[in-house]
Amino acid sequence: MFWLELLLVLIVLFYGAKIGDVFLGLAGGLGVAVLVFVFHVQPTSPPIDVMLIILSVVLSAAALQVCGGLDFLVSIAERILRKYPQHITVLAPLVTYVFTFLAGTGHVIYSLLPVIQEVAKGYKVRPERPISIAVVASQQAITASPISAAMAAMVGFMAPLGVSMGTLIMICVPATLIGVVLGALSVYRKGVELEDDPVYQTRVVEGLVKAVSASSRAEKKVFGINAKRSVVLFLLGTVLVVLMGTFPEFRPAFADSNGAVKTISMSQTIQIVMLALSAIIVLACKPKSGEILQSSVFRSGALAVICAFGLCWMSDTFVNGQMSFIKENVSMYMTDNVFILPVMMFIVSALITSQAATTLILIPLALAFGMPAYLLIGAWPAVNGYFFFPVAGQCIAGLSFDDTKTTHIGKFVLNHSYMRPGLINVVVSVIMATLIGKMVLG
Numbered sequence: 429m430f431w432l433e434l435l436l437v438l439i440v441l442f443y444g445a446k447i448g449d450v451f452l453g454l455a456g457g458l459g460v461a462v463l464v465f466v467f468h469v470q471p472t473s474p475p476i477d478v479m480l481i482i483l484s485v486v487l488s489a490a491a492l493q494v495c496g497g498l499d500f501l502v503s504i505a506e507r508i509l510r511k512y513p514q515h516i517t518v519l520a521p522l523v524t525y526v527f528t529f530l531a532g533t534g535h536v537i538y539s540l541l542p543v544i545q546e547v548a549k550g551y552k553v554r555p556e557r558p559i560s561i562a563v564v565a566s567q568q569a570i571t572a573s574p575i576s577a578a579m580a581a582m583v584g585f586m587a588p589l590g591v592s593m594g595t596l597i598m599i600c601v602p603a604t605l606i607g608v609v610l611g612a613l614s615v616y617r618k619g620v621e622l623e624d625d626p627v628y629q630t631r632v633v634e635g636l637v638k639a640v641s642a643s644s645r646a647e648k649k650v651f652g653i654n655a656k657r658s659v660v661l662f663l664l665g666t667v668l669v670v671l672m673g674t675f676p677e678f679r680p681a682f683a684d685s686n687g688a689v690k691t692i693s694m695s696q697t698i699q700i701v702m703l704a705l706s707a708i709i710v711l712a713c714k715p716k717s718g719e720i721l722q723s724s725v726f727r728s729g730a731l732a733v734i735c736a737f738g739l740c741w742m743s744d745t746f747v748n749g750q751m752s753f754i755k756e757n758v759s760m761y762m763t764d765n766v767f768i769l770p771v772m773m774f775i776v777s778a779l780i781t782s783q784a785a786t787t788l789i790l791i792p793l794a795l796a797f798g799m800p801a802y803l804l805i806g807a808w809p810a811v812n813g814y815f816f817f818p819v820a821g822q823c824i825a826g827l828s829f830d831d832t833k834t835t836h837i838g839k840f841v842l843n844h845s846y847m848r849p850g851l852i853n854v855v856v857s858v859i860m861a862t863l864i865g866k867m868v869l870g
């Protein structure tokens with residue numbers, strides 16, 4: 429029955445990814461129904477903790493967005509990029525990485541792409557170079573951000589293994605940053621120079637390229653006190669979560685029914701702090717609270733919650749029902765071939781274009797294999813395979829904003845601008861996370 433049930437899971441993932449959006453989570457629910465009512469597998473409990481962690485984090489990020497905090501962060505990034513245009517190929521991915529790390533969402537890339545393209549073009553740098561790695565970096569930072577939906581899910585899965593959020597950040601931040609920098613260096617001289625590109629020259633003659641000078645300056649945007657206040661509050665809340673995750677003694681402890689004193693879990697801590705933070709931002713910054721549910725950040729987060737509900741429940745039910753088979757026949761193979769997990773993560777993420785959903789699907793399965801924590805964390809950056817098929821929103825946006833058309837998809841589809849920096853970023857990040865994880869966790 430193992431192989432039939434595994435085939436069911438794969439079919440659900442295939443059609444869920446094919447139709448996309450909310451159906452991915454709904455398909456997971458259909459998978460649970462078939463496992464329970466057709467294969468008579470006992471259902472596990474829905475992943476309530478993971479869903480609530482994601483929801484609480486997303487609510488605070490959405491409150492930040494409706495207060496203008498995200499736009500304020502983008503304006504800071506824009507000033508940095510325009511100040512050092514000669515370093516745009518390395519600076520752009522570092523900026524998008526940092527701002528995704530701070531905001532917990534890759535949505536900042538949409539506002540930064542026109543700036544990156546304009547600065548690169550004005551300084552005669554081939555826009556393909558900074559745009560391709562900046563898109564990749566903005567998404568890889570999700571596996572390092574303490575307030576991303578993917579990190580929220582990972583914290584929930586790693587807590588039983590004794591791995592704190594602080595440890596995850598200690599491993600993932602340097603590993604992914606090294607991957608981003610090497611990805612940037614891999615495209616530093618990619619392609620011919622902009623002025624020598626025949627496609628660019630043709631588009632200039634046809635008037636399809638907007639002229640930009642190196643001295644161009646962006647229109648100065650004015651942000652109110654509430655936008656700035658929301659950023660300060662949001663960052664303070666983030667720091668508080670990281671501190672409590674790193675130092676358990678900061679969290680309250682209570683006696684259980686047997687009189688044993690236990691510290692509240694990190695899952696509960698994140699839920700409490702981030703939900704309270706959302707309320708504080710609304711009270712202090714006075715946005716229209718109804719707009720929170722309409723924001724793009726909340727809609728993306730709601731999709732992550734639905735994916736957790738359906739996909740994680742399906743994966744957990746499948747794994748729990750086949751636990752004995754997995755331990756007897758699969759665990760040893762996975763332990764002896766540790767490269768398989770990151771490859772699986774990369775493939776699934778390429779199909780469903782979501783770091784959080786990939787985490788929710790595969791980490792429970794990897795936990796069942798009994799793999800060491802450092803290998804699980806080491807493989808985790810491979811969930812950033814969304815660029816492989818360049819159909820994700822961020823990839824399409826990069827192609828659209830570059831009016832020089834140096835950022836492109838080749839005639840063989842897979843020979844596109846994101847492939848080289850993306851693959852180098854993922855491979856290096858996985859290797860570094862595994863090595864750092866081994867040193868930290870042993």
